[in-house]
Amino acid sequence: MIRNMLQMSNVGSYPPVFRQLNGEGVHPPQQMMAQLKKNNYSMEDTSTTTQEDSVPIPMVDLECLSLHKLGDACKNWGLFRLVNHGIPSTLLTKLQYHAKMLFGLSFESKQALITNPMSYFWGTPALTPSGTALNPAASTSTMNWLEGFNVPLTQLPHFHSEHPMLHCFRLLLEEYGRHLSRIATTLFESMAKNLDLDPKQSESKLDESTAFIRVYRYPPRRSLAGEAWGMIPHTDSSVLSIVNQDHVGGLEIFKDNKWHLVNPIPNTLVVHIGDMMQAISDDEYMSVKHRVRVKKQEERLSICYFVFPAEESVIHSSKYKPFTYKDFQEQVQKDTRTLGYKVGLQRFKA
Numbered sequence: 462m463i464r465n466m467l468q469m470s471n472v473g474s475y476p477p478v479f480r481q482l483n484g485e486g487v488h489p490p491q492q493m494m495a496q497l498k499k500n501n502y503s504m505e506d507t508s509t510t511t512q513e514d515s516v517p518i519p520m521v522d523l524e525c526l527s528l529h530k531l532g533d534a535c536k537n538w539g540l541f542r543l544v545n546h547g548i549p550s551t552l553l554t555k556l557q558y559h560a561k562m563l564f565g566l567s568f569e570s571k572q573a574l575i576t577n578p579m580s581y582f583w584g585t586p587a588l589t590p591s592g593t594a595l596n597p598a599a600s601t602s603t604m605n606w607l608e609g610f611n612v613p614l615t616q617l618p619h620f621h622s623e624h625p626m627l628h629c630f631r632l633l634l635e636e637y638g639r640h641l642s643r644i645a646t647t648l649f650e651s652m653a654k655n656l657d658l659d660p661k662q663s664e665s666k667l668d669e670s671t672a673f674i675r676v677y678r679y680p681p682r683r684s685l686a687g688e689a690w691g692m693i694p695h696t697d698s699s700v701l702s703i704v705n706q707d708h709v710g711g712l713e714i715f716k717d718n719k720w721h722l723v724n725p726i727p728n729t730l731v732v733h734i735g736d737m738m739q740a741i742s743d744d745e746y747m748s749v750k751h752r753v754r755v756k757k758q759e760e761r762l763s764i765c766y767f768v769f770p771a772e773e774s775v776i777h778s779s780k781y782k783p784f785t786y787k788d789f790q791e792q793v794q795k796d797t798r799t800l801g802y803k804v805g806l807q808r809f810k811a
């Protein structure tokens with residue numbers, strides 16, 4: 462109750478378009494459904510997900526890593542929960558707290574404060590490499606109900622702000638980034654071992670300098686009936702994505718023709734296999750389709766880490782034509798601009 466009241470008074474911090482849509486009784490969900498149907502997402506998106514749909518998602522322990530368990534999760538799920546990851550719970554709590562405070566600033570302050578090399582965006586997670594919204598004119602029908610900060614980790618030391626909250630946030634993100642880099646490297650090396658990849662070849666397939674963090678807030682969507690997507694169904698383009706979600710929940714994965722909730726568990730990260738890892742593994746591992754549902758009453762926060770192959774490193778496999786991450790990213794940007802959605806690995810089928 463108190464939390465909801467606080468969020469009510471927080472309304473000036475949301476991007477104006479969300480305030481209008483929450484208040485005006487416009488019904489984009491129907492329009493969004495039509496758009497999704499056009500994008501071949503119709504079958505899944507007519508379904509609803511309840512708490513009971515939640516399935517026992519595999520758990521991987523980073524302290525005593527079982528290659529067998531890890532391989533199983535990557536093959537059959539494309540996703541797993543990670544425990545004993547070595548990130549102090551105080552760091553996770555502080556990051557969530559600071560992110561919440563920053564998102565709570567007025568919309569105008571966020572626009573003014575979150576600047577190069579970081580960026581502030583809303584309505585879409587599709588950004589250009591420099592971090593600006595790829596399709597800023599996107600209509601309400603394709604809008605993702607989110608706002609976010611994009612943080613390229615290698616450039617973070619160049620971010621200076623007089624604002625004490627931002628200064629502190631930067632330091633926390635740097636510390637968090639070091640942990641995530643360690644975790645992603647350990648996981649990738651074990652996956653490469655599992656897949657029997659040539660160490661010389663696989664070296665450039667995970668390039669820490671490409672990593673970025675997205676800090677998201679999914680505002681509550683109060684006045685609208687029907688489905689509302691914080692993020693529409695998609696697969697990640699990354700090698701690995703690592704999600705740290707708050708207690709609110711809303712992340713869902715598509716498995717066995719059904720959507721399943723990925724319930725939040727404190728101090729546990731969620732690791733996704735991305736498109737690049739699927740191609741590197743010659744389709745042995747699955748890039749899992751997922752989406753984020755928004756709540757009517759509560760906003761949700763998540764802090765997500767993404768890492769990619771070196772831009773020019775060529776991915777060879779029996780399933781796809783040789784391509785680099787650069788080729789892939791350019792194609793995704795082109796498809797998003799022209800079609801309004803990402804086609805993904807299909808474009809590179811051998």
Ligand SMILES: O=C(O)CCC(=O)C(=O)O
Nearest residue numbers: 677697704712753763765
């Ligand atoms: O917020 C989340 O939990 C997931 C975000 C996500 O899927 C993405 O950024 O690709």
Ligand SMILES: [Fe+2]
Nearest residue numbers: 695696697751
């Ligand atoms: Fe994603």
